[in-house]
Amino acid sequence: MAKGITKRSIDYSRWYLDVIDAADLAEHSSVKGCMVIKPNGYALWENIQAQLDRMFKETGHVNAYFPLFIPESYLKKEAEHVEGFAPECAVVTHAGGKKLEEPLVIRPTSETIIWSTYKKWIQSYRDLPILINQWANVVRWEMRTRLFLRTTEFLWQEGHTAHATREEAVEETLRMLDVYRQFAEEYLAAPVYIGVKSDQEKFAGAVNTYCIEAMMQDKKALQAGTSHFLGQNFAKAFDVTFQDENSKLDYVWATSWGLSTRVIGALIMTHSDDNGLVVPPRLAPVEVVVIPIWKTEEDIEKLKNRINELTENWKGQLKFKVDDRDQYRPGYKFNEWEKRGVPVRIEMGPRDLENNQVVLVRRDTGEKTSVSQDGLVDRIKNLLEQIQSDMYNRAKDFRDANTFPEDDFENLKKRIEDPGGFFRVHWCGSPECENKFQDSSKATIRVIPVDGKKESGKCIVCGQPSEQRVLVAKSY
RNA sequence: CGGGGUGUAGCGCAGCCCGGUUAGCGCGCCUGCUUUGGGAGCAGGAAGUCGAGAGUUCGAAUCUCUCCACCCCGACCA
Numbered sequence A: 001m002a003k004g005i006t007k008r009s010i011d012y013s014r015w016y017l018d019v020i021d022a023a024d025l026a027e028h029s030s031v032k033g034c035m036v037i038k039p040n041g042y043a044l045w046e047n048i049q050a051q052l053d054r055m056f057k058e059t060g061h062v063n064a065y066f067p068l069f070i071p072e073s074y075l076k077k078e079a080e081h082v083e084g085f086a087p088e089c090a091v092v093t094h095a096g097g098k099k100l101e102e103p104l105v106i107r108p109t110s111e112t113i114i115w116s117t118y119k120k121w122i123q124s125y126r127d128l129p130i131l132i133n134q135w136a137n138v139v140r141w142e143m144r145t146r147l148f149l150r151t152t153e154f155l156w157q158e159g160h161t162a163h164a165t166r167e168e169a170v171e172e173t174l175r176m177l178d179v180y181r182q183f184a185e186e187y188l189a190a191p192v193y194i195g196v197k198s199d200q201e202k203f204a205g206a207v208n209t210y211c212i213e214a215m216m217q218d219k220k221a222l223q224a225g226t227s228h229f230l231g232q233n234f235a236k237a238f239d240v241t242f243q244d245e246n247s248k249l250d251y252v253w254a255t256s257w258g259l260s261t262r263v264i265g266a267l268i269m270t271h272s273d274d275n276g277l278v279v280p281p282r283l284a285p286v287e288v289v290v291i292p293i294w295k296t297e298e299d300i301e302k303l304k305n306r307i308n309e310l311t312e313n314w315k316g317q318l319k320f321k322v323d324d325r326d327q328y329r330p331g332y333k334f335n336e337w338e339k340r341g342v343p344v345r346i347e348m349g350p351r352d353l354e355n356n357q358v359v360l361v362r363r364d365t366g367e368k369t370s371v372s373q374d375g376l377v378d379r380i381k382n383l384l385e386q387i388q389s390d391m392y393n394r395a396k397d398f399r400d401a402n403t404f405p406e407d408d409f410e411n412l413k414k415r416i417e418d419p420g421g422f423f424r425v426h427w428c429g430s431p432e433c434e435n436k437f438q439d440s441s442k443a444t445i446r447v448i449p450v451d452g453k454k455e456s457g458k459c460i461v462c463g464q465p466s467e468q469r470v471l472v473a474k475s476y
Numbered sequence B: 001c002g003g004g005g006u007g008u009a010g011c012g013c014a015g016c017c018c019g020g021u022u023a024g025c026g027c028g029c030c031u032g033c034u035u036u037g038g039g040a041g042c043a044g045g046a047a048g049u050c051g052a053g054a055g056u057u058c059g060a061a062u063c064u065c066u067c068c069a070c071c072c073c074g075a076c077c078a
Helices: A012-022 A039-058 A079-088 A111-121 A166-186 A233-237 A262-271 A297-314 A330-339 A350-355 A376-401 A409-417 A431-440
Strands: A026-028 A035-037 A069-071 A090-095 A098-106 A130-139 A153-163 A192-196 A208-215 A221-231 A241-243 A249-251 A253-260 A288-292 A320-322 A344-348 A357-362 A368-372 A403-405 A422-426 A444-449 A469-473
Touching: A012 A262, A035 A039, A039 A130, A039 A153, A039 A166, A039 A262, A079 A233, A111 A130, A111 A153, A111 A233, A111 A253, A153 A166, A166 A192, A166 A208, A166 A221, A166 A253, A192 A469, A208 A262, A208 A376, A208 A444, A208 A469, A221 A233, A221 A262, A233 A253, A253 A262, A262 A376, A288 A297, A288 A330, A297 A320, A297 A344, A297 A350, A297 A376, A330 A344, A344 A350, A344 A376, A350 A357, A357 A376, A368 A376, A376 A403, A409 A422, A409 A469, A431 A444
Parallel strands: A288 A320, A288 A344, A403 A422
Antiparallel strands: A026 A035, A069 A098, A090 A098, A130 A153, A153 A253, A192 A208, A192 A444, A208 A221, A221 A253, A241 A249, A344 A357, A357 A368, A422 A469, A444 A469
16 A cells, blocks of 8 residues: 555554655755655644744743854863763865954854853843753764765744852753653654663763653654753853852853654654654644545535635635645545645545545545534534644553563673664662663663662673663664 | 765666667656546656766776766764
């Protein structure tokens, strides 16, 4: 049936690329490692942006924009930060036909340019907090790229906040982590584990990195959003101080948090099937497509009239499209909209017209039902919500069914390869054991769950006492 | 950076080993007719610096050399 799409069971990464191609989401550009996000893909990003932007504003944030170029010296001010990012920076050395006095780094992230600016904005506790987000592109010169998951240039949002107290900054870090969790669950329909990264995996320059981790259908983990508690690291590097209520001078506390076009990769790999893309209704650029089926000119006239009547009050309620192109036959259209992941399809032909009904088809399950044309809007709206929650539940069942506790190191190494999945293991917290673990298996410690129940046990590597289990898995 | 692979019409490929008329095929595209409840059929048509450069030759998509680009698999990362 799905011509041109490799089955997941045959070659998962081939399938992933085929789905992107079939749904016309993006393509490789002529620039190595970069992609062209095509209208269908960009429409998904716009919907993601719209929801997140709303959620950011509801939590008190405002948008602003900082420069793409960062003086090289800025990046060097925070030791860990420069060490982490220097290898993957693109640098502009010439401009205007001349060599620049100081090279300009194309932002891999904006902490440094933003904190050099915040220094000018902050004198007093009355200037705090600053709660700014920016929608931007960033560049990280990766060795190996994959559409959406890792590209040289990518789109994201980065929040950068400044606070008077540590407590407030920590609270902000966790608040935004929760915004991401909520977005993932309610919009992406993707269940996520939340937690904190090990020191090795944390953001260069952060005190703590929190993240949401989702499970893809191949049981690998994908980090879908991160929220960093930066402590006073950047304030110290850029000498950003403020006077508190008691006239005492202190460094400002910071957070940053980001979510990128990578989540489109997560969306694809969480829900899509061998017939192509499956989009959760709440993020779907087109929720319903109506396909008229006709034999004669008379048929199509009648159908068009009826469809116009039917859809008159859909405007503003449903994102829909009527596909009455006559150069394609119905089967072709069914397939095309299926590949693109439109959640609900309505088929309507002469027979339906006679019986005052339509055929309603769910993309996620393929289920077809004939329903009355009366009360159709509400029926569709209910169905969309049903699909949304069914998609979430299926993803959650899959994840839960593939998350296991494991206490034996040798067993773990085997099970990570086959059958794969997320494993909850005891870890003593030492970098040595983390290294040992990562060197001997292809998996990494994904998160140390923040809401994880305390449970005493023994480190799976060294046997030393451990207070809680951490999540390990192979990852993207 | 290592390993593997590919560059020929918009896309996917054959032709190359063994040089020789006007470089083929499938899909797509354009025109017309017939079709239309799960990827339509027939007829006609348009479309190519054969990745780039140099060389060998009477003659190069084909042989030689150099370069370039991209994809896939590994080491780094959201």
